[in-house]
Amino acid sequence: MIQIDGLSFRYPRGNNDAISNLSLRVRHGSLFGLLGPNGSGKTTLISILIGLLPSPPGRVQIEGISLQARRPETRSFSALVPQDYAFYPRLSIAENLAFFAGVLAIPAAETGVRIQEALSVSGLEPHHGTRAERLSGGLKRRLNLAIGLLNRPRLLFLDEPTVGIDPQSRHFILKAIRRINSQGTTVVYTSHNMEEVESLCDEIGVLDNGRLLVQGTLEQLLGGSESKQLVVGLASTLTAEQCKALAAWPGLEVAGSELRVAQCSAADFQHLMALLATHGLKPSRVKYGYGNLEQLFLHLTGHRLRD
Amino acid sequence: MRTLYSLVKKEWIMLLRDWHALLLLFVMPAVFILVMSLALQNSFASQQAVHISYYLVNEDSGPVSAALTQRLLAVPGFSALPAHVPTTALATRVRRDQVQFLVIIPRGFGKALLHAHPLPLRMLAGPGVEPAVYKLFEAALHNALGQVYAEHALARLKNMMPAPVSTAVPGFDFDAADKLLHAGSLYQTHGQMEFPSSVQQNVPAWLVFAMFFIAIPLSTTWMQERQQGTYARLRSMGLNTRALLLGKLLPYLGINLLQVIVMLLVGLIVLPWFGGDRLTLGHSPPALVVMALTLSFASVAYALLVANLVSTGEQATIFTGVANLLMAALGGIMVPRFLMPPLMQALSAYSPMAWGLDGFLDVFLRHGGLQTVAPDALRLLAFGLACLALAGLRPGRREGKG
Numbered sequence: 001m002i003q004i005d006g007l008s009f010r011y012p013r014g015n016n017d018a019i020s021n022l023s024l025r026v027r028h029g030s031l032f033g034l035l036g037p038n039g040s041g042k043t044t045l046i047s048i049l050i051g052l053l054p055s056p057p058g059r060v061q062i063e064g065i066s067l068q069a070r071r072p073e074t075r076s077f078s079a080l081v082p083q084d085y086a087f088y089p090r091l092s093i094a095e096n097l098a099f100f101a102g103v104l105a106i107p108a109a110e111t112g113v114r115i116q117e118a119l120s121v122s123g124l125e126p127h128h129g130t131r132a133e134r135l136s137g138g139l140k141r142r143l144n145l146a147i148g149l150l151n152r153p154r155l156l157f158l159d160e161p162t163v164g165i166d167p168q169s170r171h172f173i174l175k176a177i178r179r180i181n182s183q184g185t186t187v188v189y190t191s192h193n194m195e196e197v198e199s200l201c202d203e204i205g206v207l208d209n210g211r212l213l214v215q216g217t218l219e220q221l222l223g224g225s226e227s228k229q230l231v232v233g234l235a236s237t238l239t240a241e242q243c244k245a246l247a248a249w250p251g252l253e254v255a256g257s258e259l260r261v262a263q264c265s266a267a268d269f270q271h272l273m274a275l276l277a278t279h280g281l282k283p284s285r286v287k288y289g290y291g292n293l294e295q296l297f298l299h300l301t302g303h304r305l306r307d
Numbered sequence: 308m309r310t311l312y313s314l315v316k317k318e319w320i321m322l323l324r325d326w327h328a329l330l331l332l333f334v335m336p337a338v339f340i341l342v343m344s345l346a347l348q349n350s351f352a353s354q355q356a357v358h359i360s361y362y363l364v365n366e367d368s369g370p371v372s373a374a375l376t377q378r379l380l381a382v383p384g385f386s387a388l389p390a391h392v393p394t395t396a397l398a399t400r401v402r403r404d405q406v407q408f409l410v411i412i413p414r415g416f417g418k419a420l421l422h423a424h425p426l427p428l429r430m431l432a433g434p435g436v437e438p439a440v441y442k443l444f445e446a447a448l449h450n451a452l453g454q455v456y457a458e459h460a461l462a463r464l465k466n467m468m469p470a471p472v473s474t475a476v477p478g479f480d481f482d483a484a485d486k487l488l489h490a491g492s493l494y495q496t497h498g499q500m501e502f503p504s505s506v507q508q509n510v511p512a513w514l515v516f517a518m519f520f521i522a523i524p525l526s527t528t529w530m531q532e533r534q535q536g537t538y539a540r541l542r543s544m545g546l547n548t549r550a551l552l553l554g555k556l557l558p559y560l561g562i563n564l565l566q567v568i569v570m571l572l573v574g575l576i577v578l579p580w581f582g583g584d585r586l587t588l589g590h591s592p593p594a595l596v597v598m599a600l601t602l603s604f605a606s607v608a609y610a611l612l613v614a615n616l617v618s619t620g621e622q623a624t625i626f627t628g629v630a631n632l633l634m635a636a637l638g639g640i641m642v643p644r645f646l647m648p649p650l651m652q653a654l655s656a657y658s659p660m661a662w663g664l665d666g667f668l669d670v671f672l673r674h675g676g677l678q679t680v681a682p683d684a685l686r687l688l689a690f691g692l693a694c695l696a697l698a699g700l701r702p703g704r705r706e707g708k709g
Contacts, residue, residue, distance in 0.1 A: 090325065
């Protein structure tokens with residue numbers, strides 16, 4: 001669906017590349033999670049893909065169409081749901097949808113059907129006459145999403161669509177996104193909520209400093225072969241003497257009957273198993289790899305605060 | 308076309324729901340027109356409406372001061388009030404601006420009139436008397452004094468002549484000056500000479516002022532679109548800069564033209580209800596339409612430029628307020644340009660509000676047609692095109708953040 005090869009982008013007065021030699025693939029029908037700390041280049045990348053920023057020739061293709069050469073064509077089947085409430089507060093939900101349908105030049109005869117579809121998917125039918133300024137945060141998010149559905153997009157960019165809403169609204173929106181995706185729409189989803197991305201996305205890419213650090217399915221990313229965290233559960237509780245002996249191991253943490261090593265190579269693993277056997281300790285379970293997406297994310301992007 | 312229709316409709320709905328903007332664009336100028344036209348009615352009215360009150364104290368007794376008193380009382384528009392209290396008390400009232408002038412004919416004035424050292428008439432003005440009114444009253448006194456002086460000088464001359472000669476000298480009509488001058492204004496509405504009322508100045512002035520305030524609602528909505536990501540969303544939907552600018556230009560042009568219609572109706576219908584004069588529209592509807600269109604275009608293009616220059620709604624309000632007040636002060640909206648010193652008059656030639664006001668005054672006061680208003684209309688058109696070009700150069704800002 002989306003193919004990016006060696007894309008770089010620098011803002012006119014910028015000192016560094018906002019996107020640096022980035023290559024990425026998003027397959028058709030995927031629900032792709034794009035992760036990255038603030039300032040990592042996510043919004044810039046989406047802005048390029050949606051046509052708000054120029055793309056260098058030949059670097060980006062959507063459905064096999066070069067983005068630079070045939071922008072209007074890609075616009076007809078893609079949509080952006082920005083992080084902000086990108087609609088008019090003084091207009092009602094129906095008026096907002098009618099306005100954006102007009103901007104999209106949806107034929108008048110079809111406008112009613114499209115608005116009804118968008119209202120239905122976002123669960124906004126009972127509120128269609130309410131002015132947007134009077135809606136709750138959750139309803140505003142749903143309106144934001146509904147506008148993005150008016151052109152029945154085959155490619156949908158969602159930029160943190162669940163920020164600042166209650167769990168019920170989040171649950172509804174995530175369910176709606178799953179449904180939209182299941183109907184064949186490719187979704188590119190950015191969020192800082194790792195649990196959300198874990199549960200929702202079938203493929204994930206982590207971006208930082210304009211570079212793609214990793215890309216793959218959740219299983220691939222969490223269970224990769226490079227140096228990772230080891231968690232060993234023990235069948236019995238440790239004695240003081242055993243604790244003292246294990247504490248000498250570099251980077252090992254003892255928590256009750258559980259041992260954790262932040263960075264453990266294959267060689268380290270063998271040594272540790274031998275040490276446990278020496279002290280008469282039997283492992284009851286072994287977990288190797290990142291515990292969750294957040295651990296992977298922090299490992300890849302570091303703990304330094306971002307602007 | 309459908310896209311443009313949607314953009315125009317959206318702006319109109321939003322403006323109709325924005326009470327602050329409606330107050331600013333329609334109620335504020337209407338109130339200004341009403342208040343200022345009624346308050347300044349006398350300043351612009353014909354001579355019949357001039358009312359100057361004064362105390363006349365005649366300390367002299369004799370035919371000369373009696374003749375002078377008679378002449379002063381006969382001047383139209385000047386009301387001599389009874390002076391039954393001491394002169395010092397009268398002077399106090401004048402100092403407090405309760406009455407505008409105190410005129411004292413000193414004792415011995417008549418006898419000394421034709422001597423080498425005459426006793427002057429004393430004219431004292433209150434501190435609040437306008438310079439123009441002071442000059443007017445002074446001129447009236449000079450005129451009366453001149454007539455009395457000439458009358459008595461001639462009488463004395465005749466007395467000094469031998470009888471046959473003096474009887475041969477004809478009598479003189481000392482009011483002849485009035486008959487020798489036919490004064491009038493070229494401003495005519497119904498084929499008769501009239502003086503333009505304050506309405507003719509105030510309706511176009513406050514209309515022009517209000518039209519430039521379109522920058523506040525326009526830049527506020529533009530700002531919200533940029534800040535809330537709506538602008539990015541619209542561009543992602545394929546709207547280009549030209550469509551976006553046109554989508555703002557057309558609805559606000561319509562609003563500006565509606566302002567013109569409403570303010571003219573205030574001058575035509577509402578002001579007469581309140582006792583003011585009725586606005587007269589001149590003789591050239593095409594010239595009026597051209598002025599309305601070019602001024603609307605200039606003010607909306609200026610508003611688009613402001614919207615692109617500022618970053619917040621507060622900045623837009625402050626910038627527009629200050630810039631508009633400056634343009635209004637320079638452009639003759641608040642102070643008529645003929646009252647300004649030459650330097651200020653030269654500067655005012657650079658204010659778009661002055662071009663708009665001059666164009667409207669050409670139509671309303673000077674009965675100008677298309678040819679007359681063409682220079683001002685072209686200036687406004689050029690100003691609007693320049694603003695639009697600058698606004699088009701920077702229609703948005705970098706919005707990347709993640």
